[in-house]
Amino acid sequence: MPGEKANPKAPANVTAGKKPAKAAGVQKKAASAAAPKTQPLEMVQPAAAAAKPKPKIATVSMAGCFGCHMSLLDIDERILKLVELVEFNKSPIDDIKVFTSRCAIGLLEGGCCTDENVHNLQEFRKHCDILVSVGDCATMGGVPAMRNMITLKECLDEAYQNGPTVYNPKNLMPNDPEIPLILDRVYPCHEVVKIDYLLPGCPPSADTLYAAITALLFGEPLKLPYELIKYD
Amino acid sequence: MSDKTITFTIDEVEVKARPGQTIMEAADEAAIYIPRLCSLKGLSPFGACRVCTVLVNGRPQSSCTQPAAPGIVVENASERLHDIRQDIVEMLFVEGNHFCMFCEKSGNCELQAMGYRLGMMEPKYPRLWPRRELDASHPDIFIDRDRCILCARCIRASREQDGKHILGFLGRGPHKRVTPDSSDGLVQTDAAVADAAVAACPVGSLMRKRVGFGIPIGQRKYDHRPIGSDIESGAEVPDERK
Numbered sequence: 001m002p003g004e005k006a007n008p009k010a011p012a013n014v015t016a017g018k019k020p021a022k023a024a025g026v027q028k029k030a031a032s033a034a035a036p037k038t039q040p041l042e043m044v045q046p047a048a049a050a051a052k053p054k055p056k057i058a059t060v061s062m063a064g065c066f067g068c069h070m071s072l073l074d075i076d077e078r079i080l081k082l083v084e085l086v087e088f089n090k091s092p093i094d095d096i097k098v099f100t101s102r103c104a105i106g107l108l109e110g111g112c113c114t115d116e117n118v119h120n121l122q123e124f125r126k127h128c129d130i131l132v133s134v135g136d137c138a139t140m141g142g143v144p145a146m147r148n149m150i151t152l153k154e155c156l157d158e159a160y161q162n163g164p165t166v167y168n169p170k171n172l173m174p175n176d177p178e179i180p181l182i183l184d185r186v187y188p189c190h191e192v193v194k195i196d197y198l199l200p201g202c203p204p205s206a207d208t209l210y211a212a213i214t215a216l217l218f219g220e221p222l223k224l225p226y227e228l229i230k231y232d
Numbered sequence: 233m234s235d236k237t238i239t240f241t242i243d244e245v246e247v248k249a250r251p252g253q254t255i256m257e258a259a260d261e262a263a264i265y266i267p268r269l270c271s272l273k274g275l276s277p278f279g280a281c282r283v284c285t286v287l288v289n290g291r292p293q294s295s296c297t298q299p300a301a302p303g304i305v306v307e308n309a310s311e312r313l314h315d316i317r318q319d320i321v322e323m324l325f326v327e328g329n330h331f332c333m334f335c336e337k338s339g340n341c342e343l344q345a346m347g348y349r350l351g352m353m354e355p356k357y358p359r360l361w362p363r364r365e366l367d368a369s370h371p372d373i374f375i376d377r378d379r380c381i382l383c384a385r386c387i388r389a390s391r392e393q394d395g396k397h398i399l400g401f402l403g404r405g406p407h408k409r410v411t412p413d414s415s416d417g418l419v420q421t422d423a424a425v426a427d428a429a430v431a432a433c434p435v436g437s438l439m440r441k442r443v444g445f446g447i448p449i450g451q452r453k454y455d456h457r458p459i460g461s462d463i464e465s466g467a468e469v470p471d472e473r474k
Contacts, residue, residue: 133354136332139354140355140359141359142333143331143333143334145331145359145361146331148359148361149329149361149362149363149364149378150363185361188354188359190354198353198354199353200353200354202332202333226348226456226457227455229351229353230348231332231333231344231347231348232332232333232335232338232339232344232449
């Protein structure tokens with residue numbers, strides 16, 4: 001079992017509308033900079049928002065396919081509003097590789113299938129106030145977790161020795177120290193660190209992501225309509 | 233007949249039932265939806281999934297099997313029953329291997345729809361990742377036991393509607409599984425693609441081959457309306473197979 005065991009009893013539920021203790025801080029940072037929290041997003045004054053430091057968002061893709069990041073980009077022109085509201089820190093979107101400051105929200109794509117994923121995830125927990133598991137891979141393992149029913153040895157044997165298309169006359173197994181060490185199975189994020197919110201979907205739709213991120217920024221309870229929560 | 237009418241209450245609403253009706257049947261006619269998975273109109277009640285659990289005079293009962301009785305007080309749409317039902321659905325998710333993201337039943341799946349309706353984001357229990365065998369021997373249909381929730385709808389439909397008796401349970405506890413009555417798989421039985429048993433599966437377990445992903449996202453059964461909406465709107469009890 002890698003890392004610290006999260007509280008399996010209660011992965012936070014986005015629709016429950018319950019706010020983790022630290023959400024208040026985010027609300028303060030975001031709302032004081034932008035507007036009263038009831039004010040619609042269109043009303044945000046860019047000048048006022050620029051005057052004070054913006055809350056920071058970090059994102060990462062671990063054992064995922066970048067589909068959830070693509071879905072985030074799918075918010076179309078709303079991304080202009082989003083960059084007025086927030087600043088991206090460590091993220092593939094701006095290619096910042098290490099945390100340079102504390103972040104309000106960490107968006108996690110993908111579960112953990114290597115020790116590098118676990119390390120990444122622990123860094124996120126260390127540097128972010130709120131962690132959101134975005135997408136099925138982060139919340140349950142997703143497609144990579146299809147190997148969870150098979151032992152690791154069987155999996156590697158099939159991939160590098162017995163598979164019908166394998167050509168490996170020296171019978172080599174990948175063992176370069178540069179390659180992250182593969183875990184015994186794929187772990188959803190909340191089995192490795194504490195996760196504050198879960199957003200299922202493959203990927204969660206752009207509307208779902210935008211609604212969730214803005215609600216977190218404004219410290220509002222998040223009540224997503226029926227159509228925005230899907231497991232596929 | 234009218235003097236035999238049974239009167240009782242569900243969540244303090246007066247409901248009438250005919251003798252022999254179950255609580256669920258009476259509720260359906262009164263446009264009150266009780267969540268369910270193993271119950272299917274036209275099949276004998278079974279009481280396998282327990283999602284339809286209600287409190288009858290304070291005691292938990294499965295409403296699909298419990299007969300309506302005069303004066304009983306039934307609790308259905310309360311928070312504690314919601315929590316119990318969500319727990320059951322979450323346990324069904326962790327007991328199997330449910331990959332909604334590539335399942336051809338997704339959008340039309342009653343288990344998934346129940347998760348949506350009950351507001352499940354991800355089961356609070358750790359997933360068990362059992363190893364289950366696929367039976368793809370038949371040319372037109374397959375059994376994917378990863379997705380099976382042991383509701384016995386296919387077994388009952390095969391016996392009661394197809395008159396074939398070709399499916400049954402084998403094993404106990406975590407080893408329990410749906411199996412055809414041939415050790416050589418489904419192909420050695422009378423199973424046919426038009427069987428009521430195939431249509432009766434609420435999940436993607438007993439499925440027709442070569443018809444997956446036929447309905448675009450956005451037009452599937454539960455894309456826009458929660459499961460149970462038609463009962464709540466007073467429509468005739470739907471056949472979930474259609």
